[in-house]
Amino acid sequence: MGYRAYQYRLYPNARQAHDLLNLLAVARHCYNMCLDLWRYVYVTEKRRPTSQEFEVMRKGYKKTIPAAKHVHSHVFQGLAKRAEEAFQGFFRRVKVGEKSGYPRYKSADRFHSIEFKQFGTGVAIDGRRVRISGVGRVRVRWHRALEGTIKTAEILHKAGQWFVVFTCEVPDKPELPKTGQAIGLDLGVASLVTTSDGDKVDHPQFYRKSQKKLRILNRALARKKQGGKNRRKAKRRLQCHHHHVKNQRRDYAHKLSYTLVKHYDLIALEQLKVKNMVRNKHLSKSILDAGWSTFTTLLTNKAVEAGRQVLFVNPAYTSKTCSSCGALFEDLTLADRWVECRCGLSLDRDHNAAKNILNQALPLWDAEVRQNVAGSQDASVPQKPPALDVGSVTSSSTVGHPNLPISYSIIRN
Numbered sequence: 001m002g003y004r005a006y007q008y009r010l011y012p013n014a015r016q017a018h019d020l021l022n023l024l025a026v027a028r029h030c031y032n033m034c035l036d037l038w039r040y041v042y043v044t045e046k047r048r049p050t051s052q053e054f055e056v057m058r059k060g061y062k063k064t065i066p067a068a069k070h071v072h073s074h075v076f077q078g079l080a081k082r083a084e085e086a087f088q089g090f091f092r093r094v095k096v097g098e099k100s101g102y103p104r105y106k107s108a109d110r111f112h113s114i115e116f117k118q119f120g121t122g123v124a125i126d127g128r129r130v131r132i133s134g135v136g137r138v139r140v141r142w143h144r145a146l147e148g149t150i151k152t153a154e155i156l157h158k159a160g161q162w163f164v165v166f167t168c169e170v171p172d173k174p175e176l177p178k179t180g181q182a183i184g185l186d187l188g189v190a191s192l193v194t195t196s197d198g199d200k201v202d203h204p205q206f207y208r209k210s211q212k213k214l215r216i217l218n219r220a221l222a223r224k225k226q227g228g229k230n231r232r233k234a235k236r237r238l239q240c241h242h243h244h245v246k247n248q249r250r251d252y253a254h255k256l257s258y259t260l261v262k263h264y265d266l267i268a269l270e271q272l273k274v275k276n277m278v279r280n281k282h283l284s285k286s287i288l289d290a291g292w293s294t295f296t297t298l299l300t301n302k303a304v305e306a307g308r309q310v311l312f313v314n315p316a317y318t319s320k321t322c323s324s325c326g327a328l329f330e331d332l333t334l335a336d337r338w339v340e341c342r343c344g345l346s347l348d349r350d351h352n353a354a355k356n357i358l359n360q361a362l363p364l365w366d367a368e369v370r371q372n373v374a375g376s377q378d379a380s381v382p383q384k385p386p387a388l389d390v391g392s393v394t395s396s397s398t399v400g401h402p403n404l405p406i407s408y409s410i411i412r413n
């Protein structure tokens with residue numbers, strides 16, 4: 001059994017939207033009080049607060065604050081848990097010597113969700129609508145079918161829109177049939193992905209394309225008077241824009257990772273520390289734009305579900321080594337896009353790196369699977385899968401891939 005989250009947009013009417021905002025405000029206020037309780041108990045008595053203490057606080061809060069009267073008790077319990085997690089995370093980071101921010105009060109700009117730990121109490125599906133305790137029956141856009149058993153529910157507020165997220169327990173899907181194919185991927189700045197077969201998938205660059213609009217929206221926001229109604233509107237427009245770009249990027253990463261998982265049994269990648277690389281200001285915008293960590297997370301999740309192997313290899317010297325003879329290119333710089341070796345190898349820099357990544361991962365591949373697949377095929381040479389290999393495409397043209405509903409710009413060497 002695995003878990004899967006399903007998110008649906010909510011369309012509350014004016015009164016419901018008001019109630020939802022009220023719910024969020026109460027939850028935020030109470031979360032801040034949970035942090036207070038934590039700090040007080042920890043500083044005075046050097047221990048964590050008990051659940052009874054949270055319960056006493058909850059009851060007192062409900063009695064004194066009229067707006068909290070109709071808020072479900074599970075919401076409060078979720079907040080106590082979140083405060084607990086915030087402090088435990090803080091203690092853990094202090095212990096290992098990481099940068100450790102103290103859990104802070106959340107302002108309205110930083111508090112966006114409330115949780116219901118048990119579906120059916122507080123949140124339930126009522127006909128075609130979702131019934132939320134203290135709000136009523138809210139209209140929903142069921143854009144996809146729910147699968148499995150709903151366990152928990154979460155209400156989200158993002159860029160002025162409301163969503164409900166159901167976490168469902170779903171039965172494991174049958175694994176995809178083995179293809180006997182392996183691929184190495186080099187994640188780069190010049191191209192999002194270069195494969196060990198020499199294919200390149202360009203960056204979608206949604207973010208860069210939307211830079212112009214972003215600039216306009218940012219300037220508009222800066223001109224508005226502090227605390228004014230128009231400022232709030234301009235801010236909302238900016239949030240919507242960011243939200244849209246984020247969705248585009250996620251969608252792209254989903255499609256790309258799906259294609260790879262579908263066609264390859266083994267996918268080898270570099271173990272990159274994205275956080276460190278983002279600090280390099282020359283690379284940072286490209287790296288954030290590419291959304292590497294989103295891509296690798298999605299790829300790994302899909303691979304696990306489909307019974308594929310994803311291997312992360314040591315990134316040292318993948319660019320600087322010849323993939324055919326193993327010689328080291330001593331004086332290779334970031335500006336060099338092409339590598340040539342004394343053994344006769346002449347390759348694109350990223351293609352060479354992808355080959356090295358695959359070479360590192362191949363010895364770790366489940367040999368049993370490989371032989372089974374090889375035996376079942378007519379020739380011992382594995383057939384080249386269609387994924388990312390848009391055969392007849394010449395240099396730098398944009399094509400619609402048969403497996404992908406959107407166009408990728410693929411450059412072949």
Ligand SMILES: [Zn+2]
Nearest residue numbers: 322325341343
């Ligand atoms: Zn060589």
